[in-house]
Amino acid sequence: MKGYIEIDQVLCKGCEICTFFCPKGMINSSDKLNPSGYRVAVFNDNSECTGCAICAVVCPEVAIEVYRG
Amino acid sequence: MAKVLMNGNSAIGEAAIRAGCQCYFGYPITPQNELTEYMATHLSRKKGCTFIQAESEISAINMVYGASLAGVRAMTSSSSPGISLKQEGISYLAACELPAVIVNMTRGGPGLGSISAAQSDYFQATRGGGHGDYRTIVLAPSSVQELADLTYKAFDLSDKYRVPLVILGDGMLGQMIEPVEFSYEAPKEPIIRNNALRGAKGRTSRIVKTFTSNPATVEEINWSLFRRYQLIKQEEVVWDTFMVEDAQLIVVAFGIAARIAKGAIKSARIEGMKVGMLRPITLWPFPAEKVREVANRTNYFLVFEMNMGQMIEDVQLALEGAGEVSFYGRTGGVIPTPNEVLRVISRLYYQKGLK
Amino acid sequence: MKKIYTRPKSLKRTPFHYCPGCGHSITHKIMTELIDEMNLQDKTIGIPPPGCSVFAYNYFDIDMAESAHGRGAAVATGLKRAYPEAIVFTYQGDGDLAAIGTAETIHASNRGENITAIFINNAVYGMTGGQMAPTTLLSQKTTTTPYGRDDKIEGYPIKMSEILALVKGSAYIERVAVNSPANIIKAKKAIRKAFQVQIDCLGFSMVEILSPCPTNWKMSPVESWKWIDEVMVKEFPLGVIKDITGKKDAG
Numbered sequence: 284m285k286g287y288i289e290i291d292q293v294l295c296k297g298c299e300i301c302t303f304f305c306p307k308g309m310i311n312s313s314d315k316l317n318p319s320g321y322r323v324a325v326f327n328d329n330s331e332c333t334g335c336a337i338c339a340v341v342c343p344e345v346a347i348e349v350y351r352g
Numbered sequence: 353m354a355k356v357l358m359n360g361n362s363a364i365g366e367a368a369i370r371a372g373c374q375c376y377f378g379y380p381i382t383p384q385n386e387l388t389e390y391m392a393t394h395l396s397r398k399k400g401c402t403f404i405q406a407e408s409e410i411s412a413i414n415m416v417y418g419a420s421l422a423g424v425r426a427m428t429s430s431s432s433p434g435i436s437l438k439q440e441g442i443s444y445l446a447a448c449e450l451p452a453v454i455v456n457m458t459r460g461g462p463g464l465g466s467i468s469a470a471q472s473d474y475f476q477a478t479r480g481g482g483h484g485d486y487r488t489i490v491l492a493p494s495s496v497q498e499l500a501d502l503t504y505k506a507f508d509l510s511d512k513y514r515v516p517l518v519i520l521g522d523g524m525l526g527q528m529i530e531p532v533e534f535s536y537e538a539p540k541e542p543i544i545r546n547n548a549l550r551g552a553k554g555r556t557s558r559i560v561k562t563f564t565s566n567p568a569t570v571e572e573i574n575w576s577l578f579r580r581y582q583l584i585k586q587e588e589v590v591w592d593t594f595m596v597e598d599a600q601l602i603v604v605a606f607g608i609a610a611r612i613a614k615g616a617i618k619s620a621r622i623e624g625m626k627v628g629m630l631r632p633i634t635l636w637p638f639p640a641e642k643v644r645e646v647a648n649r650t651n652y653f654l655v656f657e658m659n660m661g662q663m664i665e666d667v668q669l670a671l672e673g674a675g676e677v678s679f680y681g682r683t684g685g686v687i688p689t690p691n692e693v694l695r696v697i698s699r700l701y702y703q704k705g706l707k
Numbered sequence: 708m709k710k711i712y713t714r715p716k717s718l719k720r721t722p723f724h725y726c727p728g729c730g731h732s733i734t735h736k737i738m739t740e741l742i743d744e745m746n747l748q749d750k751t752i753g754i755p756p757p758g759c760s761v762f763a764y765n766y767f768d769i770d771m772a773e774s775a776h777g778r779g780a781a782v783a784t785g786l787k788r789a790y791p792e793a794i795v796f797t798y799q800g801d802g803d804l805a806a807i808g809t810a811e812t813i814h815a816s817n818r819g820e821n822i823t824a825i826f827i828n829n830a831v832y833g834m835t836g837g838q839m840a841p842t843t844l845l846s847q848k849t850t851t852t853p854y855g856r857d858d859k860i861e862g863y864p865i866k867m868s869e870i871l872a873l874v875k876g877s878a879y880i881e882r883v884a885v886n887s888p889a890n891i892i893k894a895k896k897a898i899r900k901a902f903q904v905q906i907d908c909l910g911f912s913m914v915e916i917l918s919p920c921p922t923n924w925k926m927s928p929v930e931s932w933k934w935i936d937e938v939m940v941k942e943f944p945l946g947v948i949k950d951i952t953g954k955k956d957a958g
């Protein structure tokens with residue numbers, strides 16, 4: 284595993300921007316509602332994440348933290 | 353310092369610089385251009401000071417707002433039409449509790465009106481002028497010397513209470529040339545208020561704002577302003593009297609109108625009429641208590657203004673029906689003579705059977 | 708593993724009140740990243756006038772003051788002149804900067820005021836509910852152009868960057884967009900440069916940001932981000948419009 288991300292479930296607004304831009308298709312929308320009523324994005328951890336941080340750069344809510352190793 | 357001859361507008365400029373005003377922003381309009389020009393000549397060359405001829409009165413007042421945010425003494429000046437444009441900015445200054453000195457050398461209105469002296473912006477000045485529930489302190493000088501003295505006071509009061517303050521003069525005061533002495537020594541160090549926005553160095557960041565999504569918060573801001581206004585009303589009322597002790601008839605007049613009235617009263621005295629004058633110097637807060645006190649001695653008041661009757665409402669409110677209030681006014685920039693006012697006084701004096 | 712992307716220090720923890728996918732959020736994020744990277748947190752002062760971003764002070768952990776609608780450039784002028792050590796920016800919408808505040812903006816620029824305008828062009832009035840902005844595109848529908856903007860009635864989308872570039876006192880003007888990873892990185896570079904121009908006292912700088920407003924464009928966030936590329940940049944081409952520094956930005 285080269286990288287992984289953490290999505291803050293409180294900050295996420297389910298805009299699906301990260302889903303659209305992740306080159307590896309690592310992020311999915313879900314049915315899970317957060318306290319503000321948004322369907323939060325979830326990281327689909329199948330080890331293909333490169334830690335490129337594209338998702339974090341585009342996330343308007345600054346909800347994504349990226350780790351790379 | 354010895355007395356010098358100066359026009360009223362320039363005297364305000366000199367006094368403001370001595371009071372530590374660091375920023376002046378203005379836009380040309382007659383009859384106050386000498387002040388803008390004085391600042392262009394003298395303030396702009398002072399170290400750390402700024403003069404800008406803004407693109408409009410709206411910009412000028414907002415530049416004042418910006419400079420006041422930075423904690424320095426700042427002012428703007430204009431005349432009636434320009435003061436109308438500044439009202440939005442004055443409302444924001446009041447809401448954000450930012451000091452500022454605004455000079456209005458009033459001219460004849462409404463509309464473009466005339467460039468001659470008038471007092472028709474009394475309501476606008478004393479009722480807040482812009483939107484929302486706020487007041488500004490309003491000072492009304494009646495000589496060039498007083499323009500200078502009240503300018504120092506203006507900066508001090510505005511800073512002390514963190515409220516915008518209006519110096520309400522008129523075109524005649526601004527342009528008349530009189531001897532004036534500048535007694536105030538300019539502070540050596542620039543004055544920088546506490547709580548200024550100068551970067552969050554070694555402290556948490558600061559926000560200056562008025563808007564909130566919660567009306568209750570805005571109501572609280574109004575209450576806090578209101579309490580301060582009550583304090584100003586208690587502490588800062590200033591007036592002058594002239595021969596009121598034995599007066600049967602009291603003329604109430606402010607600013608240049610009081611100057612004219614004084615001439616009329618002197619002549620009336622020579623003719624044996626017991627006439628005196630009460631001259632409010634703070635128009636807001638209005639010296640209501642003083643009006644009532646004078647009313648213990650006589651029932652007869654003549655309010656004389658260079659407008660269609662604005663301050664008369666404050667006199668009537670102060671008297672609560674106690675006295676008999678007459679009015680004489682000229683407006684649109686027409687300047688009445690002392691003789692004209694003397695005729696009004698005489699007529700009233702005998703109509704009412706005063707002795 | 709090492710954390711390589713996290714929340715900027717000068718961005719408060721408060722969640723944004725902006726709609727999902729809004730360009731204001733992205734812009735706040737890159738600006739606070741820059742404030743951290745350039746070490747400006749203790750000397751930057753922001754002026755957000757009314758607009759969706761009137762509450763920007765809830766997010767930027769720096770000194771900030773509200774201004775009246777359109778008056779940001781005048782307020783910033785007064786502040787910067789009174790305290791030249793500060794880095795002062797306005798953060799204005801298109802209604803604010805290009806309609807009600809046009810005069811203030813042009814003249815601050817013409818005087819070469821050492822301030823930076825961050826100009827959010829989302830082609831609508833967001834805060835008041837999606838009315839026409841001066842930058843609304845021809846035939847674009849808004850609540851006050853329900854049949855589409857018609858140049859015979861409403862005139863044309865105004866190009867503030869090009870106008871300001873003609874003004875002698877402006878030093879640096881660039882138009883960017885915050886609708887893709889590459890564009891966001893470019894936008895950040897542009898804002899860095901604008902701040903640097905101010906630090907170097909070279910004059911007025913402005914970054915115009917084409918910014919998605921999914922709510923008032925009545926699109927999904929992803930659609931709104933695509934719409935900027937597909938439609939908006941045709942009217943508002945991206946790139947440096949004026950740069951008196953002559954330097955290529957080092958990034």
Ligand SMILES: Cc1ncc(C[n+]2csc(CCOP(=O)(O)OP(=O)(O)O)c2C)c(N)n1
Pocket residue numbers: 757758759760776799800801802803804827829831832833834835840
């Ligand atoms: C003097 C004045 N007029 C009107 C308004 C109402 N108002 C608030 S924000 C705004 C325009 C918002 O549009 P824009 O500047 O494009 O910013 P956005 O909300 O799109 O980010 C208006 C008209 C106001 N606050 N003050």
Ligand code: SF4
Pocket residue numbers: 286287288304305306307308309310331332333334335336337338339349
């Ligand atoms: S870091 Fe890159 S690969 Fe990993 S989830 Fe984010 S965008 Fe996808």
Ligand code: SF4
Pocket residue numbers: 290294295296297298299300301302323324341342343344345346347
């Ligand atoms: S971009 Fe951010 S806010 Fe939008 S869905 Fe992804 S994590 Fe959530």
Ligand code: SF4
Pocket residue numbers: 724725726728729730731759829833834919920921922923
């Ligand atoms: S209305 Fe538009 S500009 Fe305003 S917060 Fe929503 S998306 Fe952003």
